[in-house]
Amino acid sequence: MRMSELSAASGVSVPSIKFYLREGLLPGGERIKANQVSYSDEHVRRLRLIRALIDIGGLSVNTAREVLAAVDAPGPSLSRTFGVAQYALSLSGSGSTAKDGSGSAEVDQLVEQLGWTVSEENPGRQLAGRVLDTFAELGQPQLAALAPEYARAAEAVARADLASVAAREDVAAMTETVVVGTVLGDTLLTALRRMAQEHIARQQF
Amino acid sequence: MRMSELSAASGVSVPSIKFYLREGLLPGGERIKANQVSYSDEHVRRLRLIRALIDIGGLSVNTAREVLAAVDAPGPSLSRTFGVAQYALSLSGSGSTAKDGSGSAEVDQLVEQLGWTVSEENPGRQLAGRVLDTFAELGQPQLAALAPEYARAAEAVARADLASVAAREDVAAMTETVVVGTVLGDTLLTALRRMAQEHIARQQF
Numbered sequence: 238m239r240m241s242e243l244s245a246a247s248g249v250s251v252p253s254i255k256f257y258l259r260e261g262l263l264p265g266g267e268r269i270k271a272n273q274v275s276y277s278d279e280h281v282r283r284l285r286l287i288r289a290l291i292d293i294g295g296l297s298v299n300t301a302r303e304v305l306a307a308v309d310a311p312g313p314s315l316s317r318t319f320g321v322a323q324y325a326l327s328l329s330g331s332g333s334t335a336k337d338g339s340g341s342a343e344v345d346q347l348v349e350q351l352g353w354t355v356s357e358e359n360p361g362r363q364l365a366g367r368v369l370d371t372f373a374e375l376g377q378p379q380l381a382a383l384a385p386e387y388a389r390a391a392e393a394v395a396r397a398d399l400a401s402v403a404a405r406e407d408v409a410a411m412t413e414t415v416v417v418g419t420v421l422g423d424t425l426l427t428a429l430r431r432m433a434q435e436h437i438a439r440q441q442f
Numbered sequence: 443m444r445m446s447e448l449s450a451a452s453g454v455s456v457p458s459i460k461f462y463l464r465e466g467l468l469p470g471g472e473r474i475k476a477n478q479v480s481y482s483d484e485h486v487r488r489l490r491l492i493r494a495l496i497d498i499g500g501l502s503v504n505t506a507r508e509v510l511a512a513v514d515a516p517g518p519s520l521s522r523t524f525g526v527a528q529y530a531l532s533l534s535g536s537g538s539t540a541k542d543g544s545g546s547a548e549v550d551q552l553v554e555q556l557g558w559t560v561s562e563e564n565p566g567r568q569l570a571g572r573v574l575d576t577f578a579e580l581g582q583p584q585l586a587a588l589a590p591e592y593a594r595a596a597e598a599v600a601r602a603d604l605a606s607v608a609a610r611e612d613v614a615a616m617t618e619t620v621v622v623g624t625v626l627g628d629t630l631l632t633a634l635r636r637m638a639q640e641h642i643a644r645q646q647f
Binding site: 282285286289293295323348353354355356359360361362364365367368369371372374375376377379380382383384386387388389390391392393394395396397398399401403404405413414417418419421422423424425426427428429430431432433434435436437438439441 | 487490491494498500528553558559560561564565566567569570572573574576577579580581582584585587588589591592593594595596597598599600601602603604606608609610618619622623624626627628629630631632633634635636637638639640641642643644646
């Protein structure tokens with residue numbers, strides 16, 4: 238199909254498609270004549286994935302590019318893919334102004350208490366430490382005390398995530414599930430937390 | 443203290459302080475001479491809160507302004523404050539390209555199944571529906587099937603959130619806990635999910 242047809246099929250505007258081509262998120266089409274390029278259903282599918290990561294997952298174009306590169310080169314092990322998807326934390330500037338407060342010691346303690354095996358490089362470690370430091374700075378120690386409860390919920394969710402990945406038929410499908418599930422799963426969990434807060438607040442106040 | 447001292451005390455640069463004043467996130471100081479304005483410890487505290495919401499919570503300046511307005515005017519009921527904090531979903535363009543797919547029916551069904559009472563206006567409803575629609579569009583129905591597990595985790599977290607709020611001493615303190623806990627709690631949960639995924643992946647693969 239031509240670019241105008243790709244736009245109609247995917248619901249993505251022609252200028253946006255050109256932008257994703259230029260930025261390397263969308264692979265080029267097949268040149269069939271000197272002045273005509275043809276796009277396939279794979280391009281439609283890819284555009285849906287790009288829009289999902291950016292619009293629903295809240296990723297920046299740069300982060301989406303890195304995550305899509307992991308989808309394109311699944312690699313020998315799923316753990317590498319998990320690593321890349323894990324870096325897709327939809328936060329502006331996360332990690333940019335890191336300072337080592339006592340939060341990282343609290344996170345170490347939490348990991349030990351839970352019996353988790355988590356590498357030092359896991360991006361969640363640093364981010365969790367920064368949140369705990371910030372709770373302390375803002376005079377909200379009772380929020381830091383919620384971390385074990387949050388961790389138990391995160392573990393239940395992660396267990397469901399992994400079971401869902403293991404059920405896919407091959408590594409390519411698993412990889413896409415890891416990426417979509419990790420990025421959009423954050424959004425789903427956040428949305429459900431808002432709903433649950435309203436439900437509990439109605440019971441309590 | 444002068445602006446230069448406020449900058450040193452808060453760790454926020456003078457240009458950033460001027461920006462937050464201009465944007466209405468930080469209240470002005472007290473004019474003590476024709477050419478001198480004095481800032482207090484409250485300004486230091488407010489700057490820490492602003493940076494937490496934007497840097498760690500990933501909020502835009504506009505969303506942070508709305509959330510801070512709720513902190514400043516706690517209002518007669520905490521439910522209104524919860525409502526405002528709930529809108530602070532750190533997602534670019536969330537809700538902007540809403541289309542009514544079958545996801546919203548799935549969310550209705552989930553809410554009924556869980557026995558939750560959640561208003562139609564809860565921002566989590568629409569967002570959860572969009573995520574479920576996107577899972578379907580991307581050919582990932584097994585991810586949509588995780589929603590009940592995610593909802594149970596969200597309910598456990600929300601119960602802890604509300605208990606933590608109820609323990610605060612007055613409405614102003616409760617309001618700040620709602621805002622900080624809701625916005626930064628998203629980040630903490632996301633971070634812990636990354637860590638739990640690594641732990642479970644190590645056990646499984």
